[in-house]
Amino acid sequence: MSELVSVIIPVYNKEKYVEACILGARAQTYANLEILLVDDGSQDASGEICDRLAKEDDRILVIHKENGGLSDARNAGIDKAKGEYLFFVDADDVIEPEAIQELYSAVKRTKADIAISNFLWQTPEGEVLGDSGIIKNDIWGKRQLFEALTGENSFYFVVAWNKLYHRSLWENFRFKKGKIHEDEFAVHHIFGRCEKAVLVEKCLYRYIRREDSITSTNTQIKRLDVLEAICDRFDYVHENGPEDCLQSAARQLWEHYRHFYFAENPDADGKRRQKEIKELFHGQYPKLMRIKPIKVKNLLKYTLFRYWGYMKRV
Known part of the structure; x- marks a missing residue:
């Protein structure tokens, strides 16, 4: 039945x-x-x-x-x-x-x-x-x-x-x-x-x-929610997923950080949200650095963004 x-x-x-x-x-x-x-x-x-x-x-x-x-x-x-x-x-x-x-x-x-x-x-x-x-x-x-x-x-x-x-x-x-x-x-x-x-x-x-x-609405809220979700996904894969998925999870995480960081307008609200994005990244930085092997270019871009807030558009 x-x-x-x-x-x-x-x-x-x-x-x-x-x-x-x-x-x-x-x-x-x-x-x-x-x-x-x-x-x-x-x-x-x-x-x-x-x-x-x-x-x-x-x-x-x-x-x-x-x-x-x-x-x-x-x-x-x-x-x-x-x-x-x-x-x-x-x-x-x-x-x-x-x-x-x-x-x-x-x-x-x-x-x-x-x-x-x-x-x-x-x-x-x-x-x-x-x-x-x-x-x-x-x-x-x-x-x-x-x-x-x-x-x-x-x-x-x-x-x-x-x-x-x-x-x-x-x-x-x-x-x-x-x-x-x-x-x-x-x-x-x-x-x-x-x-x-x-x-x-x-x-x-x-x-x-x-x-x-x-x-299709609430664009700024949507960006931060998506980014938080991607962070949650990365954390879950980092703790529970197959180890060989970590590189792709890290790449996905970084691409979302970069996309949403530069999607903000250069006004006061946009700068405030960029600060929130950088603060969110602080929690991911130690986990990203523990992924082995780590390429030198990844080590540099993670560290520059974590400590100096520097990120390239491309």
Whole structure:
């Protein structure tokens, strides 16, 4: 008999999009679902839409709560979930009808802890802009997962929503509250608990790219949150990841420091944030210096930035 899968959809002021998202979850060819709609204190009609659709399908449970942010809403869904597997969907995105079936079949066939699929991104009007295209049908171990997280195409792996997780991966772990890029704070911890991952080449998730999304606004806050997440990832790899991933993790960390440092404007606020970035680097410096072998050019650039705040643009 198929096992229960919990589809967790956090909802906040998404009245234009949430119905299509919920209908996509309801239309899954995999029937043994519970659909958890977490209304995170919406101030528009999102909550009413959730309640109306819940009356039409007894697999839907609506959780109304005070606004706590996306991380808090996802965590509320995890806390209520009864399924053996968890799947996250953002309320303005859509999943393909076969998404859960494909991912569930893959994890059962391979006895994997997690299934990861390709995804495509499109405009709200339905125009397809592209797809990830990087994932090929395969089975990975922990080393390959960390290589993906610290490699050039890490974006395709750090998001929470193109994955089916065994619920044990989330035992005593939750998304970090109060951060815009909560996925990037979480996924490396989850990958660290995985012994086996199965990759599914099909595009099973439609990411809707909108100008007013959380990750398209609050640019300065976003930069610091991303950088903190990359630091957390580096720390985790440094302590728990395969040793041969440390070089790529260090390179990824430095590239983000350089990018965000020079992205700041030369005004008072920009200089203040540059100071915050330098202070954040102080905690990473000793770990970077312990990575062996260390190239002389890396030793110099880390030390110059740590003690004198000097960094080259290229």
